Amino acid sequence: MVKYFVPFRQIRQQPTIVVDSTGLGAVLTLAHWRGAATPDGLRDDTSAGSVLRALHQPNTPGLEAAAVTANHFDIDGFVGVWALLNPALALRHEHLLRLVATLGDFREMNWLDPQADHALQLVCWLNAEEKARFYEPFGAPARRRREDEASAEKFAWFLPRFAAVLENPEAGRAAWEPEYLRVQQGVATVQRPATTIRRYPEIGLTVVCMPEPLPYYALFGATAGTDVVLSLYSGQRYEFEYKYTTWVDLESRPTLPRLPLDALTARLNQLETTPRRWTFDGITDTGPLLRLSGKSLTKVQRYADPDQRPIYVSSITPERLEQEVVAFFRAGYAGIEPKRYWTWAEIRTAGQREEA
Known part of the structure; x- marks a missing residue:
């Protein structure tokens, strides 16, 4: 079944999978939040990781639901939502997406990994476009908006555009390059005497x-x-x-x-x-x-x-x-x-x- 994103407030209007969040009425929760109702066999360090585990287990109860939501926008949650909507492409890039989710949430990266550079470019692209087009993380209250409502606009913009940058990072270079270079300089500093x-x-x-x-x-x-x-x-x-x-x-x-x-x-x-x-x-x-x-x-x-x-x-x-x-x-x-x-x-x- 083809899946689609719904704003968090619509969770009770249809059977809905909740990613990187918790919510009453979810038919399936895929989140690493402390105490979240993620099925034991799908637990992972990141919420996106739980989604990817679920994609390998298509008979998971609740996974048949078409609606997907999250109560905030961040890189881990976005990757999880996007993966549910694009399962074949997500599984093809599973290792890369795991790196993106880990870097986005925990800020950790093994820079010797062959796909580390690609993951950093994707994370920097998401960061740059989020700040330029919307607002910075945790910035909704300052704009007198609820994150669970305002973040739906971010999902609507990023979901149809992420695949193009995933498969061709050069398409987003203008956005990701400034932060990417700053981070690379920092990595070089860590490696110096x-x-x-x-x-x-x-x-x-x-x-x-x-x-x-x-x-x-x-x-x-x-x-x-x-x-x-x-x-x-x-x-x-x-x-x-x-x-x-x-x-x-x-x-x-x-x-x-x-x-x-x-x-x-x-x-x-x-x-x-x-x-x-x-x-x-x-x-x-x-x-x-x-x-x-x-x-x-x-x-x-x-x-x-x-x-x-x-x-x-x-x-x-x-x-x-x-x-x-x-x-x-x-x-x-x-x-x-x-x-x-x-x-x-x-x-x-x-x-x-x-x-x-």
């Missing part, structure tokens, strides 16, 4: 030391397989971040739960002698940051690349900051084993244990 990377696998931490902030697509490639990142920039400028990998249900590997950062923030504020204060976002944010505060960042600014926002000078040395972060997580994770499919209730319980 001036950048050092330290991993603490027992707490899922990667520490990246580099001269200047980089685009996420360059920064997070070096952090694949871990879930928390401490970025140490020259001039004692720092950011700590929980990656999106701990907001969703990863299928490929176990993870540790997010811990509230109140105690770590209080400790850093004891050490900080500049007028600025350390602040942090709540653990249910998609990518919570711990950083020295200036003017509060909007969700759009927090989602944007580190090189697109101010990062302030701290009085704390990088060695001391790294010691404090490592000590905090080693203590907090003592006695907690990594696992798959944490519930938010379990994560809150782990956080209360750490606070106690």
Whole structure:
């Protein structure tokens, strides 16, 4: 059966497959959101990955529905929706589409993969056209619009145009090239001797030391397989971040739960002698940051690349900051084993244990 996209508000008007979202009345949910009703055999790190698994299992209950929806527009969700509407082409490009969804959602890429360059071009094309023709991710509320309603316009524009760029990236070069070149420069920076990377696998931490902030697509490639990142920039400028990998249900590997950062923030504020204060976002944010505060960042600014926002000078040395972060997580994770499919209730319980 030929499938078609419907706006999220129409989910109850016909049997509908929900991608990268949850919604009452869905006949099939294909999402990596924590607690989503994705069938066990279709679970994947990305929602697009769950869609591709479903396409290999055409007898999946609910897959016969013609209507497809999502309650927001992002790269992973878009790829999943597009794949359901274009199954033969999606399966022909399955590996490439998996790379696109992973880079779009987790900002991770193995740059040695033969299709990495192509995936980056597609992601940059989607980003550029989205911002130029519509609004940036998380930008709907500032325009007094609901994302689940406004995003339907993005799907309507991208769905009939994506295949042409998928099969011939040159067709979209004018749009994707500026961000593509910026990311490639960042990847080269990560690979230079001036950048050092330290991993603490027992707490899922990667520490990246580099001269200047980089685009996420360059920064997070070096952090694949871990879930928390401490970025140490020259001039004692720092950011700590929980990656999106701990907001969703990863299928490929176990993870540790997010811990509230109140105690770590209080400790850093004891050490900080500049007028600025350390602040942090709540653990249910998609990518919570711990950083020295200036003017509060909007969700759009927090989602944007580190090189697109101010990062302030701290009085704390990088060695001391790294010691404090490592000590905090080693203590907090003592006695907690990594696992798959944490519930938010379990994560809150782990956080209360750490606070106690």
